[in-house]
Amino acid sequence: MQLLDKSQKNMSSKRFSLKRNFTYSLAGNLSYAFSQWIIVMLIAKFGTPEMVGRYSLGLAITAPVFLFLNVNLRAIQATDTKNEYQFIDYFYNRNITNLIGVLIVLCIISGLNLNKETQIIIFIMSICKVLETICDVSFGLFQQNERMDYVSMSKIIQSLLSIFFVTFAIVTFNNLFLAVVLNGVSFLLTFIFYNLYKIYKITGIKLETEVFNIKNNFSYKKVWSLFVIGLPLGIAASLDSFNANIPRYFLQYFMNEKYVGYFSAIFFIMASGGTIITALAQSATPRLARLYNESIKQFALLLKKLIVFALVLGLIGIILSLFFGDLILSVLYSPDYSKFNILFILLMIAATIWYISSFIGTALMATRKFNSQMLIYIITTVVSVIGAIFLIPSYGLLGAGLLIILSHIARLIVTTFIYCKIIKNRVR
Structure with missing residues (x-):
């Protein structure tokens, strides 16, 4: 395992600039988002x-489970500047957590009043989550070494394969399964x-062989320690996902899957x-983590630039929804979707607030004050549940749009307070 430390030190000298990493990261994330939207x-x-x-x-049920159990390892990896x-x-x-996640999803769907086809779809989606999160743990390694080009290329390859496969299945067979x-x-x-x-290339180990060398490589203490460290992040991530899906749960209960479909399709534009x-x-994130320890002034300056970018992007979305919403939908x-343009506008307003609070949350993550994340999402979720009721x-779908705005306002207020x-x- 000494090879790992040596290799990672060599990789650190090849780190790209923030601008270059952002370009790579944007390309990868856009390709992934595009593939999800295509589906x-x-x-x-x-x-x-x-x-x-x-x-x-299926996404609404599986995402909170796996986000909780995966305890946001990627954030822990990315900010692990000491290679602990x-x-x-x-x-x-x-x-280990993925296996537990599949079992939990099985218990959930067996206890819900869903038809057999829906249950099977959700179970298969849980297996997809396992494969996706295995890829994600490698992204944490790439991000830690500031090689977002690796993350980007992986996402682009997966996205292209996904688009090809799903297009074949839906267009040719109209088969969701x-x-x-x-x-x-x-x-x-x-x-x-x-x-x-x-x-x-980064670690110098062949994972496909080393992973089976459990006697020498598996450390129960370290694996458990990671779970304990990331538990607040896992709770925060699952609550964030649960919070985002509260409108779907309530629309499913008070209306039906058709309206869940309308809401979800328009929400995907916000998510893009x-x-x-x-x-x-x-x-x-890695840059903020270093600046937090080296220069709090530069740390705050970088965050301000990120917030301005979020505000501009959000305003563009609001303007497009106001003047071209019907056409876009x-x-x-x-x-048939164009009659819900008001919902589209509401979601773009919520998006602007979301983008700003996301960057402030990223700054909090860089400080490694992980417990604060849990408090943010507990408060946000309570507000969302009360608002949904x-x-x-x-107000149906419009109520769902207003709920998203309300929840993100709550998140922004609490996140900003904790950050300040x-x-x-720190300044003291």
């Missing part, structure tokens, strides 16, 4: 709103034929802007 678009155009709703419900853990420790942790299965295969192929080689924000946040999906039964408190203590 929804294909289902909406060639299938039914019920099929979109079934697919979205080896990559193999992260990998073992991820696979086959589309979900093949989407999972795209993650598997990418990890085997690309990610493994890049892992070897988040792809740009996420790309920049991921690129900036008709072209992307079908004319009053808004969705009375931490920086104030």
Whole structure:
């Protein structure tokens, strides 16, 4: 394992600039977001709103489970400037939690009043999550070494495979089950034929052989320690996902899968802007982590630049939805979706608030004050649940849009308060 430390030191000398890493990260995240949007678009155009709703419900059920158990290892890796853990420790942790995640999803769907087809789709989507999160743990290694070009290329390869496979399944057979299965295969192929080689290039170990050398490589203490360290992040991430999916849960309960489909399709447009924000946040995280320790003034300056970028991007989205919303929804999906343009506008307003709070949250992550993340999402989730109870039964889809705005305002307020408190203590 000494080879790992030596190799990572060699890689650190090859780190790219923030601008270059952002460019790579943006390319990868856009390709991934585009592939996810293509899946929804294909289902909406060639299938039914019920099929979109079934697919979205699968995401809504599996995402919180895996986000909690995966304890945001990528953030821990990216900010691990002292190399306290080896990559193999992260990998073992991820696979153990993935197994638990599949079992939990099985328990959830067996206890819900869902038809057999929907249950099968959700189970297969849980397997896809396993494959996706295995890729993600390698991204943490790449990000730690500021090689976002590796992350980008992996996402581009997976996205192209996913688009090809899903298009084949939906257009040719109109089969959601086959589309979900093949989407999972795209993650598997990418990890085997690309990610493994890049892992070897950075660490100097062949993961496919070392992972089975449990006697020498597996450390229960380190694997458990990672879970404990990341537990606040896992709770925060799962609450964030749960919070984002609260409108879907309430729409499913008070209305039906058709309206879940309408909401989810339009929400994906909001999420596409988040792809740009996420790309920049991921690129900036290691830089912010170093600046927090070296120069608090430069740390704050970089955050201000990120916030201005978020504000500009959000305003562009609001303007487009106001003047071209009907046309955008008709072209992307079908004319039937254009009647929900007000929902589109509300979601773009929410997106602007979301983008700003995301960057402030990224700065908090860079300080490694992980416990603060949990408090943010607990408060946000409580606000969202209370808001959903009053808004969705009375206003339907528009209530869901207002709920998203309310939840992101709550997140922005709490995140900003905690950030200011931490920086104030740091300056002292």
